[in-house]
Amino acid sequence: MQPLLELRNISKSFPGVQALSKAQFEVREGEVHALLGENGAGKSTMIKLISGLYRPDEGEILLQGQPVVFHNPRDAQAAGVATIYQELSLYPELTVAENIFMGHAPRNRFGMVDWGAMRQRARELLASLNIHDMDVDRKVGTMTVGNRQRVEIAKALSMNARILIMDEPTAALTEADVQQLFEIVRLLRERGVAIIYISHRLEEVFLLADRVTVLRDGQYVGTKPVKETREDELISMMVGRTIHNLFPKLPAQVGEPVLEVENVWRKPDVRGVTLTVRAGEIVGLAGLVGSGRSEFAQVVFGISPADSGTIRVNGKRVEIKSPADALKLGIAYVPEDRGTQGLIRQMNIRENVSLAVLRDIARNTFVNRKAERSLAERMIEQLSIRAYSSDQVVNKLSGGNQQKVVVSKWLASKPRLLIMDEPTRGIDVGAKAEIHRLISELAQQGMAILMISSELPEIMGMSDRILVMRGGTIVAEYSRDRATQEIIAAAMMSEAAPETIVPGNAATFESAAL
């Protein structure tokens, strides 16, 4: 069968970087073809070549066997290529229908926008995706991420897309939205659309894709039918070596409680949370997006202080009104989004790492440069940050190494409690295993760790204890040996089995459910 789109011997370089080198890729009609690789493997470059943002230095792109050149995204669109990026590109102030037909609205015979026809066709398009409950006159900015993504897909179809590129489409979705997205993808596949699917989550590849192509360091590693491969094979293709253990959990001595939270409220998202994290213990906090887990972390770190309830640190009752207060108490917080919350991009590694301890390493108002440099170098060593020196600007590091810089910043403050929100989101498998190893070692050294994650394998692989949040409160608790993916997922989404509900939280859980 002739591929719909084929890339042959494609090379592309940027100043100082060979992003792709003689790589190849193809996708057929009615196929979901997953594109895998660590960060920096060349996936983004390949997508940008297909969608007309870049032109290859070498090699050719064939559409139905015919060589084509995309000079710009418009050419690619005309050829039927549509791309759904991680950051959705919709206009929040415009309606669903206006967004779908942006740039190609139906006109009436006076050359004006035919609003009636536009709404009608928008409804038809959405209906063809089995979406029947969306108001086409609603402003996109008021909708959930999942719904916005559906609008984006409808927009692609309105331009008669034959090739749909989806770049990490599930990164920001809740579980229910993910399910609906999968249904839409399957529907499109049946209709003959060729789908290029990029994701860091291997389980999605196995659920959804027909074939998978792996890139590494800008080079083509191989293509496999999904049915004939296994997770560990794909991982070793991606990293070029065998990862022995993605979740290297070490046994640790669990000690005294470091954080004790009792019935803490912060409306509207945190509704009566009670939990304890002990020294040496890794507590995994699971929950859907919107369950209040990140908001709870922000309460403990003082970003949005608690309305009521008590927080104890090392047995002493405390008031945490700002991140500075939290820092003084030995609490550190690795935020969910390292780009907007973790790093200062213009600064180098050294300056980022010392940021949370500036006052401590500054003597008489001036920063002690020697201490700062040795701190940064120690962290680079301890976390194996790949950089040529501590003076390297963080923007030029890979995602995994950036995350290590953020973690370093917090380790520099020598915390007793480390809160990590999605510690490995969007980073490649190799760096993931390293960060897991680090978390494990920190717990072994007696640090208390509260880890929030959307990835159940990570929660289950790393935690001593697993707490599930829903509706702003803790609804279930499992010990490491009793947890299974199924019961955690069930507790996240709906009524947990009664005996697994933590007794102390039962009352608040019921009131929250009203």
Place this chain on the structure above:
Amino acid sequence: MTAVTTEYPSKAKSSSLWKSLRSILASQEAILAITLLALVVLVGAANPRFLAERNMSDVLQGNAYIAVAAIGMSMVIVSGNIDISIGSAIGVLATMCGLIATETELPVIFSWLLPLLGGALIGAINGFFVAYLRIPSIVVTLGMLSILKGGLIVYRGGETIYNLPPDFGLAQLRPLGIPSPVWFMIVLTVLAALWMRYSATGRSIYAVGGNKEAAMLSGINIRSVIMKVFIINGVFAGISAVLYATQFTSIQAVVPPGLELSIITASVVGGVSILGGTGTVIGSTLAAVLLRAIGSSMVFINVSPYWLRAVQGVLILITVLADILRRRQLRRH
């Protein structure tokens, strides 16, 4: 950790040395210094009178008060804010300086020091609105601009202050044969540059301008940093006002037209990113001198000085374009 580490190609020492040399040469400060030097050499060759000591002294001195104000402005812009009331503040503070000298019995030193306090007060008010009431600085300082400018007209009606005491002329002093404004410019620039680069607070200013949220999460008190920046900016406006007021034998009690634009231009052309987070006061001072040198060159090569504004505009566009291109290159790694 050893099980999962990959090898990272270690760069050869020489290439990293070349890299750092290249990055120094590509810095805005170096570009400005080289441009300044080239301009002096070229115009000097075309018309040797340009190189006369008297003219060189004017080139250095003429924009010194702008350079001093641009130090504070650069800090404000690095922190992610802007102060468009600075020209009016300097006008008011210069008038204050002259009135203290002529209408009070206070020793002349008070006429030099009280405007600094006045500047700090104006800065504190601006800073309070920006930091604590979270009103965008452009709006706050636009309001402040009108209040100061209008207030000055109502209060003094634009009349000129004469009869300044004989020992009033701070800017006319020449310690070691160098005009005092040049001393102020150089010493303050060096001190401020060191403070910006090596102090904890200076670092915090860059952090707040680079990424407010990350800075806040790192335990930096953003409000206090912004407050400090505006107060310091006010003090520098005060020093600038005193240098401006004491350079002649009379002071016109009006706001010098377009002064805030000249100061912001010095900062921006000096490489302070209008988006916050990067830039140095060395750059802004070099830019202030360069702008004066360009103005002076025009006279010597027979170009109408009315072109100066246009040249300034072109320089702003080039610098901002360069900044944006640099950022783009950073983003794509």
